[in-house]
Amino acid sequence: MSNKHVFIEKLRSSGLRPTKQRIEICKLLFDRKDTFHFSISDLKNNLENVSSKKISLATIYNTIHAFTGKGYLKEISINSDKTYFDTNTSDHHHFFDENKKKLIDLNDNDVGKIKIKKILPGKKIKSIEVLVRITNDN
Amino acid sequence: MSNKHVFIEKLRSSGLRPTKQRIEICKLLFDRKDTFHFSISDLKNNLENVSSKKISLATIYNTIHAFTGKGYLKEISINSDKTYFDTNTSDHHHFFDENKKKLIDLNDNDVGKIKIKKILPGKKIKSIEVLVRITNDN
DNA sequence: CACTACATTAGAATCATTATAAATTATGAT
């Protein structure tokens, strides 16, 4: 696996030691070309399919949280049911298909520039998130 | 209370019988000029302050969900910690103050028009939600 | 007033997430 040193670097820079469990998680998250939108349970299921040795939830949570803190993953709020994460960390927005309960990326070009005309003294903007809810057209 | 028949109408049109517990909830939600952003636990605390007789969580949940379904309340997704509701049901967006953990309304004029340039066949847009996260400016 | 369907309630169940504590492993120095 030629990417292993990349994974190790991602882990170290997130303040985590590389362990075989975390490397497995990295493979699933970062060894892909497409964007991956997932919940923790999605990830757990995927991990169990790929390698039959199971990784505990605690390990999954701590790894994902470290990556999110470091900016290697984005956390997305859709509803209170579940937290979703996104391997696409560039500035972008989302469709949420309410029928399929799936996220679809909207890249920056897909959304016109957003102007916020209200300013709050002593506050600065940390992020602007657009969520476009879509449903079947019938 | 001259608003009581308004509350009863809101309840009936949401498919709920008017009961004294639900009327209490209505008073707190709709008998005000300002927008009210709240979580279920906020609402429960408020109810316990106003009237010393306690209303069970089950009743609060079923009433709030019926109002949300009917469009008398808006549900807002900030993070997975908690679900927030908003008595302002007009088209508008939000600041979320990450230090104070509070929502602030951004009315439609505060946000420039949002253009979605990507179209998905067979799907229609149900809503566009903008969440602007803000933090202390230091 | 009486009947029926809907509501209320406390408490149990559930689900995602976080904390705990004991056993295991990575790392850096020797």
Added chain:
DNA sequence: ATCATAATTTATAATGATTCTAATGTAGTG
């Protein structure tokens, strides 16, 4: 390589929000 130490993993328990349940109470119709 070996050792000591600190970090990690894991199963399990704890937590907190939300939903369910089943017994009791109340609103609405006639």
